[in-house]
Amino acid sequence: MDVPEISGIVGGSDLLRGDTASRMGLIEIGEKGVTKDALLRLMKSPCRGLGNRPPAELLRSRFGTGIVLGELGRIEHGVVS
Secondary structure (H helix, E strand, C coil): CCHHHHHHHCCCHHHHHCCHHHHHHHHHHHCCCCCHHHHHHHHHCCEHHHCCECHHHHCCCHHHHHHHHHHHHHHHCCCCC
């Protein structure tokens, strides 16, 4: 998936205007190999490791994108928070 697809899934066209690091983070999220439906569920669902906030809320900044990527990495490797 590319950045416009991901920004559409998480409901934020303003993500397209983010800084380069945030956009690179979105690309990395898209390369995780999940389906659009799975990504939509993941981005909209509260995550305990993110303070019970949905990941989509954090994608508006470089810092937040890094936090989401870290959490995705932990999920990928079976680390439960």
